[in-house]
Amino acid sequence: MSSPRELRRYARKANAESGIPKAKFSQLLPYLGEHRAVLTFAVVLSVVGAGASLAQPLLVGQVITRVTEGELLGSLVWILVGLVVLAALISGYQHYLLQRTGEGVVFSSRRRLVSRLLRLPISEFDTRRTGDLVSRVGADTTMLRAVLTQGLVDAVGGALTFVGAIIAMAILDPVLLGLTVLVVFTAITTVTLLSRRIRVASAQAQEKVGELAASVERAISAVRTVRAANATDREVDTIIEDARGAYLMGIKVAKISALVVPIAGIAMQVAFLTVLGVGGYRVADGAITVANLVTFILFLFMMIMPLGQAFGAITSVNSALGALGRIQEIIAIPSEVELDRDLTPLIADAAGVGDAVRQADVAIEFDDVRFSYPKVEQQSAEEEAPEILRGVSFRVERGTRTALVGPSGAGKSTILGLIERFYDPTSGIIKLGGIDIRALHRDDLRSQIGYVEQDAPVLAGSLRENLTLGAPDATDEECIQVLKDVNMTKVLKRTSLGLDAPVGEEGVMLSGGERQRLAIARALLAAPPILLLDESTASLDGANEQLMREAIDKVAHERTLIIIAHRLSTVVDSEQIVVLDQGTVVGTGTHSQLVKSTPLYKELAKHQLLV
Numbered sequence: 001m002s003s004p005r006e007l008r009r010y011a012r013k014a015n016a017e018s019g020i021p022k023a024k025f026s027q028l029l030p031y032l033g034e035h036r037a038v039l040t041f042a043v044v045l046s047v048v049g050a051g052a053s054l055a056q057p058l059l060v061g062q063v064i065t066r067v068t069e070g071e072l073l074g075s076l077v078w079i080l081v082g083l084v085v086l087a088a089l090i091s092g093y094q095h096y097l098l099q100r101t102g103e104g105v106v107f108s109s110r111r112r113l114v115s116r117l118l119r120l121p122i123s124e125f126d127t128r129r130t131g132d133l134v135s136r137v138g139a140d141t142t143m144l145r146a147v148l149t150q151g152l153v154d155a156v157g158g159a160l161t162f163v164g165a166i167i168a169m170a171i172l173d174p175v176l177l178g179l180t181v182l183v184v185f186t187a188i189t190t191v192t193l194l195s196r197r198i199r200v201a202s203a204q205a206q207e208k209v210g211e212l213a214a215s216v217e218r219a220i221s222a223v224r225t226v227r228a229a230n231a232t233d234r235e236v237d238t239i240i241e242d243a244r245g246a247y248l249m250g251i252k253v254a255k256i257s258a259l260v261v262p263i264a265g266i267a268m269q270v271a272f273l274t275v276l277g278v279g280g281y282r283v284a285d286g287a288i289t290v291a292n293l294v295t296f297i298l299f300l301f302m303m304i305m306p307l308g309q310a311f312g313a314i315t316s317v318n319s320a321l322g323a324l325g326r327i328q329e330i331i332a333i334p335s336e337v338e339l340d341r342d343l344t345p346l347i348a349d350a351a352g353v354g355d356a357v358r359q360a361d362v363a364i365e366f367d368d369v370r371f372s373y374p375k376v377e378q379q380s381a382e383e384e385a386p387e388i389l390r391g392v393s394f395r396v397e398r399g400t401r402t403a404l405v406g407p408s409g410a411g412k413s414t415i416l417g418l419i420e421r422f423y424d425p426t427s428g429i430i431k432l433g434g435i436d437i438r439a440l441h442r443d444d445l446r447s448q449i450g451y452v453e454q455d456a457p458v459l460a461g462s463l464r465e466n467l468t469l470g471a472p473d474a475t476d477e478e479c480i481q482v483l484k485d486v487n488m489t490k491v492l493k494r495t496s497l498g499l500d501a502p503v504g505e506e507g508v509m510l511s512g513g514e515r516q517r518l519a520i521a522r523a524l525l526a527a528p529p530i531l532l533l534d535e536s537t538a539s540l541d542g543a544n545e546q547l548m549r550e551a552i553d554k555v556a557h558e559r560t561l562i563i564i565a566h567r568l569s570t571v572v573d574s575e576q577i578v579v580l581d582q583g584t585v586v587g588t589g590t591h592s593q594l595v596k597s598t599p600l601y602k603e604l605a606k607h608q609l610l611v
Helices: 002-018 025-033 035-069 076-117 122-127 128-144 145-149 154-171 176-220 223-228 234-286 289-330 351-357 412-419 440-448 464-467 475-486 488-491 512-526 544-556 593-597 599-607
Strands: 363-371 387-397 400-407 427-432 450-453 532-533 560-564 576-580 585-587
Touching: 002 464, 025 035, 025 076, 025 154, 025 289, 035 076, 035 145, 035 154, 035 289, 076 128, 076 145, 076 289, 076 440, 076 450, 076 512, 122 387, 128 145, 128 176, 128 289, 145 289, 154 176, 154 289, 176 223, 234 289, 289 560, 363 412, 363 475, 363 560, 387 412, 387 427, 387 560, 387 576, 412 427, 412 532, 412 560, 440 450, 440 512, 450 512, 475 512, 576 593, 585 593, 593 599
Parallel strands: 400 560, 400 576, 450 532, 532 560
Antiparallel strands: 363 387, 363 427, 576 585
C-alpha cells in the first residue's frame, strides 16, 4: 500500500506531466457578463471621471496664462476645484460598485463550481483529493475578485484618459510626445513579456495551495487516528512541507510581480525627466510657452497613471486566469447528467419508474456483468485496471430478501455501487424492473432505492437534518417514529433539543452503532421500494442487532432488500443468498441449499457455528 507521501508525489508528478490548466480571457467573460448592467454603469462613471480629469490640465494652463498676462482668474479656480471634487466622488462610488461586483463574481463562480462539483461522476472523487477540491471553491474563486477590484474597469476609464492625454500632448508638442511614447512602449513590451510568467506562476501557486488544503483536510479528518498512532509531529512536518511549497511559489509570483510594479514608476520618472529637460530647452528656444510645458507635464502624469492601472490590471487578470484555469478544469468535466445526455430514456418520469419496479416480477437483474474501477493517474497506459466483477449474473425477485456473502474483496459492495449507478459496468447489463438502468435518469433510478453504506456516514448537523436528507418533507412525528424503530430513542432524550440535537462532525457525538442505526433510519424514512444495506449491522451488539433485524423486518413487507453481511446469522432466513468469490458468483440459493452445494459457503457457515 502506498504511503500518503508517495501518493502526494504521484499526484505532483501527474500535475507536472499534464501541465497547469490554462484559461483564456474569453472564459472569464461569462462571469463578468452576469453583472453587465453594473459594469456598464461603472464604465460610464470611468468615462465621466476621465473627462473631469482631462479638463483639469487645460484649466491649469488657462490659469497660468491669465496670471502671466495679468488677467483676472474669474470662475476658473472654482471650476477647477469642482472638477477635482467630482473626480474624487466618482472614484469613491466606482470603487464601491467594483467591490460589490467583485463579490458577485466570486459568488457566481462558487455557485457554478459547487453545482458542478457535487454532480461529478463518483470516479472523479476516487482520484482527486478532497482538500484540493475545497481549495478550488475557496481560494481559487477568491482570486477572481482581483479582476475587478484591482483595475480592470479602472483600466477602461484609464484607457480613455490615456488616449485623451496623448491627443492633447500631440497638439501641445509632437516632439516631446515622441520621446514619451518611446519610453512608454519599452515599458509596455516588458510588462507583456512578464505577464505570461505571472499567469503560469500564479496557477502553480494555486496548485500548491490546493495540495496544502488537501494535506490539512486529510490530517484533520483522521486526527484521532493520528493522535493514537503518535504521528502528530510527522503530520505537522508533512503539512509544513506543503505550506513551504505554497510559500515558495507565492514568493515566485511576488518576485515576478515586483518586476512589473516598478516599471510604471521608472517609466514615469524617465519620461518626466526627459520632458523636463527637453521641454525646458524648447521653452528657452521659444518653441513652446511655460504654460504649455506645465500643461504637457500634467497630461504626462495623466498618461502614466492609467498606464500603471493597466499594468496592475494585467497582473491581476493573469493571476485570476491562473486560478480560473483550475476552476474551468472542474467545470469542463462532464456531470453524470451530461454523460447520460445521449441515452434515450425508456420511461419518461419517476412515477413510471416506480410503477415498473412495483409491477415487475424481477426487481433487479445482473446479466454477465463485468466491471473494473477507473485507472488511477499513476498507472501506466499499458497497465490494465484489475477486474473486480467477472461475469456476475443473478436475479432478485420483487418483494424478496437477497443476501450477498463472501470474503472481503469479493465484489459485494461494488455490486451495490453499480445498482446505484455510481459507476457503469464495463460490460453486461443491470436491469431495474426489467429496464436497463443506463436508460433511466439517475435521479429517477435513485428515487426507488435506499442505500446504507458500509461506513455509515453521518453529516455534520442535527438528527433531523440527517434523517430528512432523502425525505425533506418528513414530519417530526415520522422522524421520531423511525428513530424508535431503530432503537435510538435514548439519543432523543440526551438533551432537551430532541431532533435538533447536534451529531458533531462526521457524527462524532454518536457511537459507532448509533451512527449505523441513524444511517439506516435515514434510508427507512424515505421508504423506497428497494433497500440496499451494506453491512448494516456490523457495528451493533447482539441486542441492538436483534432490534435492527426486527426494524428491517417491519419495513421489508412488500419491499425488495439486498443485504451484504459477514454475519451469516443475520441473513440465513433470506429467500436468496448469492455467494461471491474473487468477483464471480460461486453459488446461489437458500442457506440449507448452499450448505450442501457450495464449499465456500459451507466453510463460512462452519466458522460461524451455523452448521
